[in-house]
Amino acid sequence: MSIVQFARKRHSTKAFDPSRKIPEGVIAELRELLRLSPSSVNSQPWHFVLASTEAGKARVAKAAEAGYPYNIPKIVNASHVLVLCARTAISEAHLEALLAQEEHDGRFVNAEAKAGQRGSRLMYSNLHRYELKDAQHWMEKQVYLALGTLLLGAASLEIDAVPMEGFNAKVLDEELGLRDKGFTSVVLAGLGYSGADDFNAKLPKSRLTDATVFTDI
Numbered sequence: 001m002s003i004v005q006f007a008r009k010r011h012s013t014k015a016f017d018p019s020r021k022i023p024e025g026v027i028a029e030l031r032e033l034l035r036l037s038p039s040s041v042n043s044q045p046w047h048f049v050l051a052s053t054e055a056g057k058a059r060v061a062k063a064a065e066a067g068y069p070y071n072i073p074k075i076v077n078a079s080h081v082l083v084l085c086a087r088t089a090i091s092e093a094h095l096e097a098l099l100a101q102e103e104h105d106g107r108f109v110n111a112e113a114k115a116g117q118r119g120s121r122l123m124y125s126n127l128h129r130y131e132l133k134d135a136q137h138w139m140e141k142q143v144y145l146a147l148g149t150l151l152l153g154a155a156s157l158e159i160d161a162v163p164m165e166g167f168n169a170k171v172l173d174e175e176l177g178l179r180d181k182g183f184t185s186v187v188l189a190g191l192g193y194s195g196a197d198d199f200n201a202k203l204p205k206s207r208l209t210d211a212t213v214f215t216d217i
Contacts, residue, residue: 003152003156006152006155006156007152007155008205009155010151010152010154010155010160010161011160011200011201011203011205012161012162012163012200013074013160013161013162013190013192013194013198013200013201014074014162014197014198014199014200014201015073015074015077015194015195015196015197015198015199016073016074016077016078016079016160016190016192016193016194016195016198017077017192017193017194017195017196018076018077018195020079020192020193021079021192022079022080022159022191022192022193026157026159027050027052027080029153029157030150030153030154030157030159030191031048031050033149033150033153034048034082034146034149034150036149037145037146037149037150038145038149039142039145039146040124040138040141040142041120041121041124041125042098042102042121043090043098043121043124043125043139043142044098044142045086045087045090045094045139045142045143046084046085046086046087046139046142046143046146047085047087047178047181047183048082048083048084048085048146049082049083049085049176049178049185050080050081050082050083051080051081051082051083052079052080054076056081057075057076057078057081058076059175059176060075060081060083060167060172060175060176060188061075061076062171062172062175063167063168063169063171063172063175063185064164064166064167064168065171066168066171067166067168068164068166068167068168070166071164071166071167071188074162074164074190075164075188075190077192077195078162078190078191078192079191079192079193080190080191080192081188081189081190081191082150082188082189082191083172083176083185083188084143084146084147084150084185084186084187084188084189085143085178085183085184085185085186086136086139086140086142086143086183086184086186087139087182087183088136088179088182088183088184089135089182090125090128090129090135090139091182095118095121095122095125098121099114099117099118099121102114102117140186143186143187144186144187147163147187147189150189151163151189154191159191159192159193160191160192160193160194160198160201161189161190161191161192162189162190163187163188163189164187164188164189164190165187165188167185167188169184169185169186172185173185
């Protein structure tokens with residue numbers, strides 16, 4: 001099956017089969033897909049919390065109790081739930097850790113290449129920190145790149161998924177101790193297998209036409 005066929009087939013799962021669990025080998029592939037996600041200047045300003053136990057999913061579900069109860073079944077009945085988080089600040093320590101990892105992975109042919117990467121990433125980081133003053137928004141954009149990678153990757157592995165913005169980030173951050181670690185929750189993703197009550201699985205996919213969403217120049 002081609003990547004486009006997987007994109008046509010995938011849907012936002014409205015009800016999971018709680019009796020089915022994703023094999024650990026498949027979870028390992030999804031973890032690696034997230035780790036390999038693209039980000040602006042390779043900033044990787046994210047952290048992912050994976051809930052696979054009933055207790056873990058119940059902790060995540062607390063964030064949906066007030067205002068978003070319709071998402072509770074999608075959390076507790078999913079095989080796994082991911083909390084995709086963004087950093088709360090672009091720290092110098094994180095920038096240096098990125099550079100050290102790139103050097104370890106053989107990204108720099110010489111000292112000039114390393115200095116160039118440091119300067120380029122610092123330029124963009126400072127642009128968002130001090131000039132545009134939208135660093136949090138910029139980092140959250142990178143998290144959504146990871147979410148897109150996850151959703152299409154899950155479909156290619158025949159895993160059903162649903163992204164969820166309907167939750168209280170303050171509640172979840174406190175429950176998981178995220179802010180003390182320098183992170184904040186941005187979006188959730190339920191992963192598993194479509195259940196009998198998943199009405200969306202039976203509906204045709206609907207998107208605007210090619211002519212509407214593209215301009216050729």
